[in-house]
Amino acid sequence: MINNPVGVTADRIDTKTNVIADKISRWDTESDILLGFDALLQEFPQLKCCRRFHPSPELISLVTDALLSDKLIDPLTLSELLLKNPGRIAS
Numbered sequence: 001m002i003n004n005p006v007g008v009t010a011d012r013i014d015t016k017t018n019v020i021a022d023k024i025s026r027w028d029t030e031s032d033i034l035l036g037f038d039a040l041l042q043e044f045p046q047l048k049c050c051r052r053f054h055p056s057p058e059l060i061s062l063v064t065d066a067l068l069s070d071k072l073i074d075p076l077t078l079s080e081l082l083l084k085n086p087g088r089i090a091s
Contacts (some may be wrong), residue, residue, distance in 0.1 A: 008017040020044055 015022045020040065041047050058081055061072050066073045 020047070029052060051089045053087055053089055056081075056085045058085060 013021075023036070023040060037052070041050075060079065062073060062078065063072075
């Protein structure tokens with residue numbers, strides 16, 4: 001990555017400035033997230049261009065298995081899976 005011209009500059013954004021992320025981080029359950037996203041779209045119309053990403057069931061299974069077994073995912077297997085079927089974007 002030494003010769004790569006791409007870089008990242010990051011800084012902390014306080015809660016009052018980052019209202020949308022703050023609201024998302026306070027949702028407790030998956031059902032809250034589904035209902036909350038629709039409410040968020042109504043409250044912040046600028047998010048209308050955002051799309052929801054639904055990872056493939058295979059990807060979810062692989063990540064869940066890795067977390068439950070406390071083992072690393074083989075990067076080649078993961079890369080192959082993501083290239084074949086990463087998931088889908090819904091409007």
